[in-house]
Amino acid sequence: MITPSHDDGPVEAPESGAAFGQEWPRRVAILGVGLLGGSVALAVRRIRPQTTFIGYSRTPGKLDQALGLGVIDQTSDSIAEACRDCDVVVVATPVDRIAPLVVEAAGASPPTCLITDVGSTKAKILADVAKHPQAARKFVAAHPIAGSEKSGNQHAVADLLDGKIVVLTANTATDPAWLARAERFWTLTGGSTCWMSGEDHDAHLAAISHVPHLVSALVARMVPPQARSLVGSGWRDITRVAAGDPEMWTAICQENRQAICQELQRLSEELTRLQQIISQSQDEALTQWLGEAKRVKEQS
């Protein structure tokens, strides 16, 4: 038995011969070194200064930038090389490219390596990876609920995940020893972990993130050109996330299409009800409707 580390993370039975204490993880590959991947590296580095972070990206310029900024320690132009000899691989690409990279990383990494991700959608990624039992065994999906409308590793910060929820999810093909390993790794980032099924995650995220993002973009699109100079702080806050990357959000809609469509339908029905309340001058009902929104907001 090894001694549990000093932090409050869960204790797990170690694999035979594997060191799993203060030195873990020795090497971490970050596949896709953007805002989130970079922030994960910077976050873990705070309490694991000896860990080596290896970055991989399809775009060499991003890798050079991350190296120059000290976000990663080494670069690699091959996934196989990046993952070789790693304890953890974090796949931090747009969601539509996560599953194939997880499968590739699982094949290229040591048998005890944890493969995890940062994707905003989960069910389809888990289902795609489940078709590859060797990969599914090593994969615990993760979604750190943290981000920014900015993108790129030049915006990565060490405290991005501090106190933020990290949703963890796995399927039945995942080896149980990997669940504790994932919990341990994500606790090292400063985040607070919780477990959920991929389906629940995707339904909840459609309601609290994906559809709100689309609504923010909708509000932005509706400004008449001649009224742009009049926008105030309310509009600016509502539309902040509308500056997010269109391709990244298209990929999220692809991956979570069903839950997003259901949630858009629910939104549409609620909007119709609001239109009736206002057009029929049901002012008391409107005050109640707004009051309920205020209560939810103040409790969240």
Next chain:
Amino acid sequence: MITPSHDDGPVEAPESGAAFGQEWPRRVAILGVGLLGGSVALAVRRIRPQTTFIGYSRTPGKLDQALGLGVIDQTSDSIAEACRDCDVVVVATPVDRIAPLVVEAAGASPPTCLITDVGSTKAKILADVAKHPQAARKFVAAHPIAGSEKSGNQHAVADLLDGKIVVLTANTATDPAWLARAERFWTLTGGSTCWMSGEDHDAHLAAISHVPHLVSALVARMVPPQARSLVGSGWRDITRVAAGDPEMWTAICQENRQAICQELQRLSEELTRLQQIISQSQDEALTQWLGEAKRVKEQS
């Protein structure tokens, strides 16, 4: 002729015998001493420290609080007494009570007194005041596009209007000399004035403020209870204004019902189009749709 004051505000011909320089306004009544009314007083006080601010409210507790905080210098429990001998009266109540207070203040104030307001809607207030020619002559409507989801004079701050747009509007019954007076007063708050018809104001504000507010409340209302702990910074920004006062926003919907209904209809049609794009997997169209939102956001 008097010498124009040192600031860059417009120069106007003075009324016979009226001092209209550094000493103006000597006395300002604030009818409704909340976040906005209080902030106007604090703002003007910065460059007119000798000006006396008299507060009136239906709620004595709010007045005592404003006096205690130094937001106003005197209190009054009567509109007639508050407005007597004032150079400016600012009506800063919820929008549904502005027009009758403007009429009452116009009757109770000296002949040269400017009556102005801070309402988020304009056309109906102007139309209601226009039925009273003596009041309409002295009234220039104003909407400082500044605020907060907070309310109450304890949140009033001197710089709330700094650099913010103040939309000014008047109708044909307004005496032209009052237009420059209104411009002068609102420039003293730190705001930047612009002129617009009441109808244009209301249509623009429905698009950039009133309907976005309703949408923010809609997003807040749609959080499933079990997902509340997962909300992130995007959701928090989108729903910030949903914490606003339900009665104040009901009054805004009452006063600007027609423009808001039109804008909600436009929103509903755009939402239907978005639902089609996503449900039919038109991913290229979705990227373009999101890209247009990003462009508008970044230009605003």
